Amino acid sequence: MSAPKAIAFDVIETLFPLDPLRTRLAQVGLEEGDLDAFFAALLRDAFALDTCGIYAPFKQVASSVLGQMGVDEDGQAHLFEGFSQLDALPDVRPAFERMNDAGIPVICLTNGNPDVTDTLLQRNDLTDLVAHTISIDAVKVWKPQAKVYHYAAETAGVAPGDMALIACHAWDCQGALSAGCRAAYVDRGKPYGSAMQPVEVQSDDLVKVVEALLD
Numbered sequence: 001m002s003a004p005k006a007i008a009f010d011v012i013e014t015l016f017p018l019d020p021l022r023t024r025l026a027q028v029g030l031e032e033g034d035l036d037a038f039f040a041a042l043l044r045d046a047f048a049l050d051t052c053g054i055y056a057p058f059k060q061v062a063s064s065v066l067g068q069m070g071v072d073e074d075g076q077a078h079l080f081e082g083f084s085q086l087d088a089l090p091d092v093r094p095a096f097e098r099m100n101d102a103g104i105p106v107i108c109l110t111n112g113n114p115d116v117t118d119t120l121l122q123r124n125d126l127t128d129l130v131a132h133t134i135s136i137d138a139v140k141v142w143k144p145q146a147k148v149y150h151y152a153a154e155t156a157g158v159a160p161g162d163m164a165l166i167a168c169h170a171w172d173c174q175g176a177l178s179a180g181c182r183a184a185y186v187d188r189g190k191p192y193g194s195a196m197q198p199v200e201v202q203s204d205d206l207v208k209v210v211e212a213l214l215d
Helices: 021-027 034-051 058-068 073-083 092-102 114-123 146-156 170-178 206-214
Strands: 006-009 106-110 132-135 163-167 182-186 201-203
Touching: 006 146, 021 034, 021 073, 034 058, 058 073, 092 106, 092 206, 106 114, 106 146, 114 132, 132 146, 146 163, 146 170, 163 170, 163 206, 170 182, 182 206, 201 206
Parallel strands: 006 106, 006 163, 106 132, 163 182, 182 201
Antiparallel strands: none
């Protein structure tokens, strides 16, 4: 199979791990282990609203979930600040550089806030390696809705079938596949879900995933 003409990357957890937020959770009265429950509940509520035709941006849904968990406004502000201070995983820069060397545009495709994504790229000195940063705010639906992936491909000027998504979430890969795009899975500690359609590539190394797509 030929190399994709553009590659989109999921952002949170795929490029920037959330583990540093565990300390902040403890600082606002929760347990460090509550991070997984928070993120799962956030996606659950966002997907439920989306299925009902209601769009709510990341921060609104996250604030609702944190409120249910007993975190007040000051605590929420402390946690949201942490989202802008995450460090990229060590394989992100070389993967982006490999794509730049090959002339393949890098797209960051996030369910999160676009300003937060831009801040993360800037503080990790990755901005110059990224061609497009796209948030679901532009289309008012969440991944894994097909509209998100189609918009990313359109922004990059390629057909959906010529764009690949790389993510550490099986549901995100499934969304891309169902939208007619290609998909690869980077394992950040969880195996790919067997209920999902198979992806082209799986590896725990982002550089190896990129190289396999480009070969």
